[in-house]
Amino acid sequence: MREASAPDRGVRSRDAILDTATELMSLRGYAATSISMVSAACGLPASSIYWHFGSKDGIYVAVLERARVTLLSALPPVEVPGADIAQRLDNFLEAVEDAFQRHPHDVKLLIGLGMVQGSASAAAVAELLHYRDALLAWARDSLSFVFGLHDRPEVSHGLARFVLRAASGTAVARWFDPASSLDAEALRVALLALAAHQGVPVGVPAAAPPHEGPSGA
Amino acid sequence: MREASAPDRGVRSRDAILDTATELMSLRGYAATSISMVSAACGLPASSIYWHFGSKDGIYVAVLERARVTLLSALPPVEVPGADIAQRLDNFLEAVEDAFQRHPHDVKLLIGLGMVQGSASAAAVAELLHYRDALLAWARDSLSFVFGLHDRPEVSHGLARFVLRAASGTAVARWFDPASSLDAEALRVALLALAAHQGVPVGVPAAAPPHEGPSGA
DNA sequence: GTCTATAACCAGATAGAC
DNA sequence: GTCTATCTGGTTATAGAC
Numbered sequence: 405m406r407e408a409s410a411p412d413r414g415v416r417s418r419d420a421i422l423d424t425a426t427e428l429m430s431l432r433g434y435a436a437t438s439i440s441m442v443s444a445a446c447g448l449p450a451s452s453i454y455w456h457f458g459s460k461d462g463i464y465v466a467v468l469e470r471a472r473v474t475l476l477s478a479l480p481p482v483e484v485p486g487a488d489i490a491q492r493l494d495n496f497l498e499a500v501e502d503a504f505q506r507h508p509h510d511v512k513l514l515i516g517l518g519m520v521q522g523s524a525s526a527a528a529v530a531e532l533l534h535y536r537d538a539l540l541a542w543a544r545d546s547l548s549f550v551f552g553l554h555d556r557p558e559v560s561h562g563l564a565r566f567v568l569r570a571a572s573g574t575a576v577a578r579w580f581d582p583a584s585s586l587d588a589e590a591l592r593v594a595l596l597a598l599a600a601h602q603g604v605p606v607g608v609p610a611a612a613p614p615h616e617g618p619s620g621a
Numbered sequence: 622m623r624e625a626s627a628p629d630r631g632v633r634s635r636d637a638i639l640d641t642a643t644e645l646m647s648l649r650g651y652a653a654t655s656i657s658m659v660s661a662a663c664g665l666p667a668s669s670i671y672w673h674f675g676s677k678d679g680i681y682v683a684v685l686e687r688a689r690v691t692l693l694s695a696l697p698p699v700e701v702p703g704a705d706i707a708q709r710l711d712n713f714l715e716a717v718e719d720a721f722q723r724h725p726h727d728v729k730l731l732i733g734l735g736m737v738q739g740s741a742s743a744a745a746v747a748e749l750l751h752y753r754d755a756l757l758a759w760a761r762d763s764l765s766f767v768f769g770l771h772d773r774p775e776v777s778h779g780l781a782r783f784v785l786r787a788a789s790g791t792a793v794a795r796w797f798d799p800a801s802s803l804d805a806e807a808l809r810v811a812l813l814a815l816a817a818h819q820g821v822p823v824g825v826p827a828a829a830p831p832h833e834g835p836s837g838a
Numbered sequence: 839g840t841c842t843a844t845a846a847c848c849a850g851a852t853a854g855a856c
Numbered sequence: 857g858t859c860t861a862t863c864t865g866g867t868t869a870t871a872g873a874c
Contacts, residue, residue, distance in 0.1 A: 432739050435649075451869085519650040566811075594783075597811060598811060677849095
């Protein structure tokens with residue numbers, strides 16, 4: 405396995421560079437991460453990094469792409485198991501919480517690098533959007549299955565957006581206080597109430613009447 | 622007013638630098654914002670910026686401090702008006718939504734620059750923590766008043782954390798899709814359900830039974 | 839594919855006249 | 857307080873031997 409003749413020396417180096425860049429960029433951000441830092445941290449000279457990725461932006465795009473694939477393949481299929489809504493919702497939230505805890509780098513890459521407009525290339529921004537859309541689509545499909553919303557796509561979309569925002573907000577909270585976790589319990593209560601509020605039968609009364617517009621005062 | 626002899630030429634320049642730096646840093650992040658960019662954008666030479674703030678980090682701390690004061694003074698007092706919980710909650714959420722919409726720079730500074738550990742000074746990180754804590758305290762006190770939770774601080778703290786995370790997540794969503802707004806309606810439903818779930822009387826049945834631990838399956 | 843060496847440039851920061 | 861000019865060091869990126 406060691407001294408792999410040379411055929412895959414390249415791919416091993418490539419992976420090492422990607423690992424290092426992922427860690428540094430998710431921790432410090434794209435702009436604050438320099439090629440020389442990556443070089444020093446992974447042991448390979450800067451020119452090797454350029455040979456593999458062409459430019460700093462090229463590394464960034466590769467890092468984002470791999471993070472997206474990794475995170476998405478760690479998520480379970482959208483046909484969430486469970487006999488009823490409560491069970492399926494618990495299973496869904498457990499999957500979200502699990503991925504969130506196990507892939508902090510990937511989550512943070514998605515979140516923290518939104519402020520890259522102007523510093524990074526259009527390709528990198530497009531990859532970020534792709535990343536976000538893929539996560540949102542997974543959440544939407546899963547929640548559609550959980551609540552049986554095949555005929556009400558706008559409701560499952562709204563719930564998915566809510567979950568994604570809660571997860572993003574928790575990721576933000578996590579870099580102030582690294583012990584922050586997703587609080588699946590609160591999310592469960594909130595999602596059930598939101599679904600009920602939209603008229604979805606969840607085996608529980610709606611939490612509040614629709615009430616159009618803010619009430620005077 | 623113009624040609625103010627010189628006494629306040631200084632403070633005007635200082636403010637102009639702060640304005641420019643706030644805009645650039647909230648848009649591009651701290652690391653990606655250079656002194657020369659600020660200099661070019663506000664018209665003053667780099668050495669004037671150093672005269673006022675001493676270092677790049679000094680500008681950052683001043684920007685954060687002013688953002689915190691601005692945002693906090695834009696928030697209404699915690700004695701949220703309203704005859705009942707529903708009215709007070711609506712007023713609270715309206716205040717949050719309003720501040721969120723009117724001060725995008727300040728919100729983004731708080732959010733997006735969490736990944737500054739290692740690039741910025743301890744003073745800057747401390748200022749960021751101070752910022753976050755002040756917002757959380759305001760939300761906690763307001764929600765305590767809204768729901769009448771003076772004797773249950775841990776509940777109001779949990780609700781405040783939930784609101785702050787939702788707002789953070791929305792700020793993140795906003796740099797993918799600038800049209801994103803806070804969705805006060807969803808937040809209203811979620812907060813009522815969460816409060817009810819904690820046994821707080823909100824004039825509405827609890828959304829779900831406490832149910833200890835995930836249900837088998 | 840990996841290395842050493844270096845080009846070309848821009849960053850943060852300072853000196854000193856005014 | 858503001859300016860011009862400049863120093864130093866790190867940055868992205870490349871050349872060319874191996």
